[in-house]
Amino acid sequence: MQNGNSIFSRLEVKKYILKKNLKHDLPSSIVVFLVALPLCLGIALASGAPLFAGLITGIVGGIVVSSLSGSQLSVSGPAAGLTAIVLGAIAQLGGYQTFLLAVVLAGVMQLILGLLKGGTIGNYFPSSVIEGMLAAIGLTLILKQLPHALGIDSDFFGDESFFQTDNENTFSAIGNAFSHFSLAAIVISGLSIAILIFWPKFKKLSVVPAPLLVVVLGIILTIVFQNTGYALQAKQMVEIPVVNGWSEFTALFTTPDFSKITDSKVWVVAATIAVVASLETLLSIEAIDKIDPIKRVSPTNRELIAQGAGNMVSGMLGGLPMTSVIVRSSANVNAGGRTKMSAIFHGGWLLLSLLFIPGIINMIPLACLAAILLVTGYKLTRVALFKHMFHKGWDQFIPFVITIIAVLLTDLLKGVAIGMLFSIFYLLRTNMRNPFFYKIQEEGNKKNLRIKLAEEVSFLNKAAIQVVLTKIPKETNVIIDGTNSRYIDPDVLETIFNYKHNAYTKGIIVSLENIKTQYIVPKLNSKIIEEINN
Template structure:
């Protein structure tokens, strides 16, 4: 038995290094690395944490989490959905070192959640809601990346355009056009063209299109230097330039374990663990949907992997992390095949920080914006909306509600709205389908045969009671429970009351294979391996 297990493990290790997988994973990892780099820095900045903390989370998410994870395409790193929680928690706890302790504890909580198999909750998110989440993220990507693609300082929208009212709208648009960065526009258009047409060029498409976009972007940056359209500093990637090992090690911070008795630390840890776990489960479900091979990720194992990742990140000064759909989508679109693309991207983040920060800082943000714009379009393509519409209102309405709610609020609230609408449609269907019946006429005597569904719950009470109330007098009624594995006690009570009182209307009721009591079938938990 042990030999078989060791051979299986050896096979799993070998498959990650197969030439056909390496050809896909290595180039995809570079694309994910280039997309993740500015996101790690931006999320750290928005969270009120040191910039280096975002890079630590990206490195740990890539190397540690992917190593333990069972997902082949998911990419883990600092998440935009946690920025508000992190910003408020650092201020609430009083120091970043105390916050790091909360991150470590959050990781421990996730290990516990994985151990008790809480990851199975991810199987209960409706497909329409997951599709809506993907489409909303695609639209958010397009909206948020347009300023970078056009070379416009994002502060321009708040400081300049927001101040214009009424007749100032026209001048606002003129001012907007005047603030376009010519270099960014050129690079963006060229990059989008490359992303669309490069894969169709059979002989030269060995180099992945996103990587080609970055190479061309750096070349144009060098070409534009010294001209009137040269890139401004805020239009380029910016990572810390480290001079020497001592300067590198001085950037690490460590948790303050003396605060472990503080109740607010445990509250923050629990909040981070719950929100991060939910975002991870949603992302894993979404990534599995866009996986070309349609693999299914073990969700409980993913929670354990995330727990190890957050504990490691917190111990060395990093931000909390989740599985993130933007980087995961970029990984899928770049052709990633196994978890090695995520592990490589973590290694690239580390190596770039140590050895080539100056070269990385030459990449225009417009290149990355173009990659994300195309990724966003693929997630929110028009054909998806048409497809969901043709699936029926019970699928289309939760889908649209999820999209709109996420755009107006945030990821978790939007998904919650979508789930509520899906539950409404589920209850509606359940209430309408507890039974079917047919009417048979024999010698001017009507007979109604009612066959109950496989499971009849308390949600079906109203529909069944309404049917009983509308059965005409002088009718023979047969209630057939032969197909029912479970009938709720409340429904049984309604059936028995109807049988006992029906004679007052001349109705004769016959029960077939209806028991006095029903027990819910036990779920065999041994079959779950997640």
Template sequence: MIDQDDSLTGNGLKKYFLGKNLKKDLPAGLVVFLVALPLCLGIALASGAPLFSGILSGIIGGIVVASFSGSQLSVSGPAAGLTVIVLTAITDLGAFDAFLLAVFIAGIFQVILGILKAGTIGNYFPNSVIIGMLAAIGIILILKQLPHAVGYDADFEGDQNFAQPDSENTFSAIISAFSKFNYGAVIISVVSMAVLILWPKVKKLAIIPAPLIVVALGILLATAFQGTAYSLSGDHLVQIPVVESLTDFKGLFLFPDFSQFLNPKIWTVAITIAIVASLETLLSLEAVDKIDPIKRVSPTNRELIAQGIGNSIAGLVGGLPMTAVIVRSSANVNSGGRTKMSAIFHGVFLMLSVLLLPSLINQIPLSCLAAILLMVGYKLAKFSLFTKMWKDGKDQFIPFMVTVLAVVFTDLLIGVSIGLAVGIIFLLRTNYRNPYFYTIDRSQGNNFIRIKLAQEVSFLNKGTIQYTLTNLPTGKTVIIDGTDSLFIDRDVLDAIFDFQENAYTKNIKVELVNIKRSYELPKLKDLIIKPIEENV
């Protein structure tokens, strides 16, 4: 239940929110930690980077980025959408320390983008595309976690692309999984799903987060299965670096090679990371605001600055580039997170897992974590969402479905780009149809036609207005009324005044109401191109 007071904002309420929501943010942070841990490791593995670099980015994303961010529910960390870029960049640059310099510079670029207010681009993503992206992520989570749920862990955790590096795709991987599944992993995932569904329904037990029970049961079952036909191998378990001494801990950190500062390849990689990471962050931020129960709006420019600070620090200490990540963020929302403290807690848990509990963490089966992600996917892609979008009309449903299919069969950025293109087509179509109200003013006889312009008339409306004016019947008096218009684009004004000047040829009388030209047209003599005189 959401209290009405939770919608309040302001610095004076920070202590109020922390105390009131601690009992929700702490368990949510634990759930996000359980989700983020294998994702951080899997993305680092797929990127060709040290495993610790993925966890380090998760820690920085949780503690540093969340502290500077204005978003209450967004969670940052290494992103699957950057794996190909990272892998290619490390290969091209020839060394991981050179790549770290590019990450550091990318972070500075993001801070600059935030200062320049580039985050406002996030306000122009259509709702149907954002909702489609969320549904697609839910479907991808279900499809990608099915192999892990049955003990087939060939693909890295966090993979979201349809095409796989091993020449398989999402569907062929599922087929392969069901021919090579591990019975122990299947039992653990089925028990985990049952706990996730039934545990929250018992009010007296719900105080303990269901995912925590799932992890505990997963460890117990994996231990019990040792030495039997159901035993799990190391590939079926979480694998984080084990730190046994202070020297080992220091050795996990890597530092950028500043001697490569003038290398043009470094700057190319940095700009690429800054742009792609910023776009993915803005998409995720918009999406998480959609599923925020309190419907808060996150400041996009501040988020770019926070991401830039996080990436700069990651580059300095050996972390992967990060973005706001919708999988972790949606897990945060679905687990009841209320404020940014849940993201900070998840970062603290990641740090403690490496320092204090690596041996215990390495006993967690991936199949029980897959069950948690399957539940997150189900909540994002419920059938009721599809029926609701269908009822909202084809202008919403078609861009929504195109986005869903495009994201599932390509990747996040390509899929959203395709959905955005379709959404823009429908937006243009809507603008083309609705720039004015067309009525016959019968109070003055059938010979009077009144065209009342809308509040905002942009250049997108020029075509439909021009078409209407061209096809008006002859012998009429046409009243074009701009009383309600706050803005009329210059191109539209030109079309209206051109029509007024030439309407007499069709025996049409034109009256303009509250429409004035606020600029002067160039004189005809200024448009004549004079021949260039050549000196002989």
């Protein structure tokens, strides 16, 4: 009976939390929906896939992945970082249905990776690199959405590469937009930004979400400008497939071709998608946890399992591979989302908009959606962040800046990899400088040198210790103290013992205190690991 009461009380607590956060999650879900909608379409277009495939992926990412995920703020959907892989894979495999099989298999691989605790890789991304990645995403949003805010961009919505597929680069696209801007788009985006900034400051009015007001205003102004010489063109508007009836809707779905399951090319593509999508997801999860106001920590292994399930469902329905996406997740955080219900609702809005109001959705100008992303981008790359990282020191600031530049000029994974290299360099540099502390005492004509080793002495410290030992003058008493050391690498131990053996030739007497001949790294209890990962 007591157990039944306990279950009942837990359900009551969950209901209370859901009700309490609904006033935050519902408005936030609308913002995420408005951000995700054009991005889903743009990424599908960039990938050479049907536009409907992008919407399926967004719907599955919102409803299926968010339901299974342990992250409260992450939003999943088609990712710009996978467009080149998808575009090449569809051509290589000779058909979209064969590609869908690779997506399903990639999901299976991610599921297995999550069960094998592969998500722990995410714990090793340096903070400076994650902060740099977030700032780079913010700058990318600003640079890429400026043309849309000005009303001119011949490229698809969602191309995040510096060198675009329309033979433009980021800066030339902005220059072109300033040369051929649309007055209607500028008015819409300008008023939208003003509303997004100032509307939330009025507490009584902020019951109505600012992004929703921006969209309504955008539709009204679009209608107003239709009767003037400044009317917006079709390419400056959102465009989703219009379905007339259930039969047309079901006809949009595509199923995988399982007859190609023995094709080695399919498995290679599946493995590539699984690895890249998993890395992007882990990076995104780490980044979103950093900007979570409540500072919750998402279970990475559970996230891989959720992503795997999502990709399996997406592939079965005709969708694209998905990841946790920083842009949509950041918009969720900035809009005040509190729990995973925000992401789940956004998936529902995508589905409902496709079924019931495609005509109204197609009246939304891209300029007002660009305004939402511009404000989101500014919050990610605010000046205060650069000051904060600078005050942390060069070993944090330089990897931070390098990551920003690398992500802007290449892509997310390459940029983070370059930032990681610089971060590792500074980590090695710091470790090599701090393997020990020393104190010199003089007794008559002799000097006593006490070298106190650090708590952790790895093979990276070997060179620094060797340099110090070789520079010790003759006729010196040396005490090497390992009292505080929990672990000393075998290479370092060998160096110390060899030095003690040979030092007498220089008249140096070496004493070792609390140094073992072997150190064993203690293993974590399996139950503790399971609790941590779950």
